[in-house]
Amino acid sequence: MKGNIQSDPHQVVALKELERLRKNLMQHKPPQFTKATPSTPPSINNTSSWWGFGALSTEVFTLKNPFHGVYLHGGVGCGKTFCMNLFYDSIDNNCSWSKQKVHFHKFMLRVHQEMHAARGKGNADAIMPTVVNSVAARGALICLDEFQVTDVADALILQRLFTGLWDKGCVLVATSNRPPQDLYLNGLQRARFLPFIDLLREECNVVSMDESETDYRLVQKLESGSIPVYFTNEASEKKAFDKLFYDLVGSSAVAPTQLETCGRKIVVPQATLKRGICRFDFTDLCKKALGAADYLVIGQSFDTVFVENIPTLTLNEINWIRRFIIFVDAMYESNVKLILQGAKPAQELVQVDKSDTGTSHDEIFAFDRTVSRLMEMSSASYLKRKWKSHTSDNPAAMLSQARATVCVQPSLGDSKERRQ
Incomplete structure (x- = not known):
């Protein structure tokens, strides 16, 4: 491996932010998850019921993180995934946090499948709490590679899903080609997606690698x-x-x-x-x-x-x-x-x-x-x-x-x- 890794100023900035998060994870205990309990919902329309967006009691999610996750964005091949992988591998047995790393497409596919399974049990207001618990159980530290939103269904789900995950104390690390404000740009019903962007910027420190002009995939080739x-x-x-x-x-x-x-x-x-x-x-x-x-x-x-x-x-x-x-x-x-x-x-x-x-x-x-x-x-x-x-x-x-x-x-x- 000698000589395969070289210093890159844009990656150094990203790695410093990831190291800040790693130290925070080492110093704080992971959240203790409890079972979500939907409250008795008010009358809601069919769309809300179908997505499982019924009201939830304040007892469902009680823990907030004392620190922020990381959202890395930049051009193709600049090393975003490389940095995230180094961070992910550094969360080892010395850290008590459970972790998961998954491509965004696969992550959302599983969310849709779990929503479908929960919907089949008949309680519309339990759908999203059930999915939130399932995602959190796979790892309180969630690393998502190539975060992008091109589907209206995903856009409508994300705010509710991640509100639940962040309220549970989960931490997000994500890579993307686009800054948060450009996600789902010009998408159908984008106004309903904007609150999620605000949440994302509140919960994650955003690191731009846009100024990097190096495509390491081309270098490798x-x-x-x-x-x-x-x-x-x-x-x-x-x-x-x-x-x-x-x-x-x-x-x-x-x-x-x-x-x-x-x-x-x-x-x-x-x-x-x-x-x-x-x-x-x-x-x-x-x-x-x-x-x-x-x-x-x-x-x-x-x-x-x-x-x-x-x-x-x-x-x-x-x-x-x-x-x-x-x-x-x-x-x-x-x-x-x-x-x-x-x-x-x-x-x-x-x-x-x-x-x-x-x-x-x-x-x-x-x-x-x-x-x-x-x-x-x-x-x-x-x-x-x-x-x-x-x-x-x-x-x-x-x-x-x-x-x-x-x-x-x-x-x-x-x-x-x-x-x-």
Whole structure:
């Protein structure tokens, strides 16, 4: 590791703030959580009931933190996640605080799932207290990577959720590409989200790394060299894309496959479970109504994913851009090897004039991070990472723990390829 870490003035500022928080955590005992008890609610409308926003008694949350969390924001590759990881690893057995670290997409996916489960029990006013308790139980120190809000449902949930978590004494450390005041910018019903921004700035010390001009993912790529993992529409490159797929597949049979998660079916046009490889057209992944749950189960089921025919994208295809960003995040979280073929190089896929404030969208800014992430994913060091299936090597155990089932259609010449 010698020589791999160098001094960076912007990271030093962030690390000093994180060290302040670490010392505070070492000096203060973690909060003692008690069971939330919803009060008898007044008459509330259907929307409030559906979200579980009924009134709560003052006895539910009684403990406030005597110190602030940390919110780091800055450009792509400036080292925000690196700093947060150093801080997270420093909270060891000498500190009595429980901790959790999770990507924001995965965090919100779990929140939605727990809200759905709590809603099924029939008491609307117990939904949010139940979810707050569940999140807090996983760790009073909550580290969220790549905090961003692009969904109206998430925006409406966040204030209620984090009010409960902060009142319980939880501490937030977050990284983001955007300062708090720019979160969910131009989003639907943003006025209802603004109180959360005020809470966030009250509960967390905000550290800007925006002045950093270094993208360490690019540095890593240049220093370590890269393996071709992105191909354009040129005939020779499309042929190379196909060749790489069949070289990796080898003699294994390729067949259409179905994954299931949360009652939804995801069609995988080409796959070999034996080699852990699958292949999609961009239409299958991003032009259809897929979300984080679907992409995560793909990342947990295959260690290598090919995607072809990625078109040039504009604001007219904002939903496709949003899904592509979430898809890349999900693949990155599972250390999936991602092989892409598109109309243009990755940095030119989205054609938007960012100086036009009338067309400002979170997804457009977030795509810069996606491009940087794709460059990192092409580096030799990333490609050497172990795939995060979160399971044993047994395919049945893998699918069970991923809460998915795989149904492979019969393929001529290789009956061993079938899995149920």
